[in-house]
Amino acid sequence: MSAGNGFNVDALxxxxxxxxxxxxxxxxxxxxxxxxxxxxxIYVGHESQVPNTGDYxxxxxxxxxxxxxxxxxxxxxxxxxxxxxxxxxxxxxxAGNTGGNFTCSYHAWQFKLDGxxxxxxxxxxxxxxxxxxxxxxxxxxxxxxxxVYRGFVFASLSPTGSSLVDWLGTAIDGIxxxxxxxxxxxxxxxxTCFRMIQKSNWKIFLENQLDAVHPSVTHGSTGLAAQQVAKxxxxxxxxxxxxxxxxxSAFSMEMEKWGxxxxxxxxxxxxxxxxxxxxxxxxxxxxxxDAIMEKHYGAERAKEILDVNIHHLLVYPCLSIQSPLxxxxxxxxxxxxxxMTEIWHFRLKGAPEPIYRRALDYFYLVNxxxxxxxxxxxxxxxxxxxxxxxxxxxxxxxxxxxxxxxVEGDITxxxxxxxxxxxxxxxxxxxxxxxAEDVV
Ligand code: FES
Ligand SMILES: [Fe+2]
Numbered sequence: 001m002s003a004g005n006g007f008n009v010d011a012l013x014x015x016x017x018x019x020x021x022x023x024x025x026x027x028x029x030x031x032x033x034x035x036x037x038x039x040x041x042i043y044v045g046h047e048s049q050v051p052n053t054g055d056y057x058x059x060x061x062x063x064x065x066x067x068x069x070x071x072x073x074x075x076x077x078x079x080x081x082x083x084x085x086x087x088x089x090x091x092x093x094x095a096g097n098t099g100g101n102f103t104c105s106y107h108a109w110q111f112k113l114d115g116x117x118x119x120x121x122x123x124x125x126x127x128x129x130x131x132x133x134x135x136x137x138x139x140x141x142x143x144x145x146x147x148v149y150r151g152f153v154f155a156s157l158s159p160t161g162s163s164l165v166d167w168l169g170t171a172i173d174g175i176x177x178x179x180x181x182x183x184x185x186x187x188x189x190x191x192t193c194f195r196m197i198q199k200s201n202w203k204i205f206l207e208n209q210l211d212a213v214h215p216s217v218t219h220g221s222t223g224l225a226a227q228q229v230a231k232x233x234x235x236x237x238x239x240x241x242x243x244x245x246x247x248x249s250a251f252s253m254e255m256e257k258w259g260x261x262x263x264x265x266x267x268x269x270x271x272x273x274x275x276x277x278x279x280x281x282x283x284x285x286x287x288x289x290d291a292i293m294e295k296h297y298g299a300e301r302a303k304e305i306l307d308v309n310i311h312h313l314l315v316y317p318c319l320s321i322q323s324p325l326x327x328x329x330x331x332x333x334x335x336x337x338x339x340m341t342e343i344w345h346f347r348l349k350g351a352p353e354p355i356y357r358r359a360l361d362y363f364y365l366v367n368x369x370x371x372x373x374x375x376x377x378x379x380x381x382x383x384x385x386x387x388x389x390x391x392x393x394x395x396x397x398x399x400x401x402x403x404x405x406x407v408e409g410d411i412t413x414x415x416x417x418x419x420x421x422x423x424x425x426x427x428x429x430x431x432x433x434x435x436a437e438d439v440v
């Protein structure tokens with residue numbers, strides 16, 4: 001069915017395969033920006049990035065540059081990064097402190113931290129014009145909607161649509177999992193992120209995150225090398241190799257074991273990969289952490305929290321979260337074949353330092369731009385993009401276990417980790433967004 005606007009989604013997306021143009025066509029990409037990134041809830045940042053009055057962080061929502069800023073009354077505002085005078089961006093840096101107001105570097109108009117104009121230096125010349133300080137056209141524009149959930153700030157450029165919590169639906173468990181693992185129930189960001197430009201479409205990154213088949217193929221050689229070094233080290237010292245070796249050697253796990261993970265598709269394209277990769281050791285640091293968790297939550301609740309086995313959560317279309325290791329990657333599409341990802345890491349408030357260091361090791365060893373793991377993924381992404389831009393075939397196959405999913409309410413599950421549910425689920429949401437009328 002055509003969406004009534006000449007854009008035929010059904011010619012591109014079938015239940016078990018999608019057309020290569022979804023990844024390679026510039027017009028489709030522009031429509032994604034309008035229909036998905038300018039309408040859905042998009043992750044802006046974490047409130048701990050802006051702890052003090054005047055602290056700000058800049059990022060992109062689709063094509064729109066925005067500023068997240070902390071106001072004097074402690075509230076957070078998300079504003080378009082544009083001066084209402086002649087259009088200059090107000091903040092050129094990725095982050096900083098703007099003091100009690102924003103001052104434009106072009107003609108020094110000043111704005112309060114909620115975006116309202118505070119002062120313009122030359123006030124003469126406006127009599128008998130349509131200029132009016134009370135007119136919102138002369139204020140910095142706020143995004144249409146902004147909500148914070150457990151410190152995670154999301155914005156939508158559309159004035160209508162479901163609330164953030166409703167939109168997240170059952171996928172909210174992944175964000176809760178990240179925060180609940182903190183003895184104080186909150187996480188805080190490690191001040192800055194890696195930013196990386198991938199030479200591939202944004203959807204290729206998201207699809208890979210929950211692809212349980214690829215690790216033992218793509219990362220197998222790296223995993224085996226780490227395993228071998230760990231063994232040599234253990235033979236030499238008589239002690240177990242540091243846990244960080246396990247982060248990499250786990251990628252050499254036999255393929256069948258990856259298949260034991262569960263994949264879950266939630267409403268709106270969100271997806272979860274369940275299974276913990278055996279990252280809960282019983283070393284003294286972990287035992288100390290477990291004891292602190294019990295003190296804060298009681299034994300029963302602490303066990304419940306630590307037993308949650310989410311390995312990976314996708315908040316479609318903007319986030320990939322590994323909640324047990326406090327990792328978050330935000331997706332900022334640039335063009336059909338270029339995507340920026342921000343790679344963030346968080347600290348569990350109230351947890352001992354070694355627990356933070358351990359997750360930081362994972363951040364550096366697995367998710368940073370320079371790891372052997374990530375490098376192999378990036379190489380794949382680029383090759384996928386180049387293949388999809390060729391005329392060697394029109395379709396991308398998502399046939400594995402198609403038609404065999406269990407559907408219960410909003411949730412589609414399979415206990416076959418290799419099922420391509422996550423890809424089918426993301427494209428179901430993609431179709432809904434892309435079919436909607438153009439008008440915001
Ligand atoms: S463009 Fe900002 S004050 Fe003129
Ligand atoms: Fe990978």
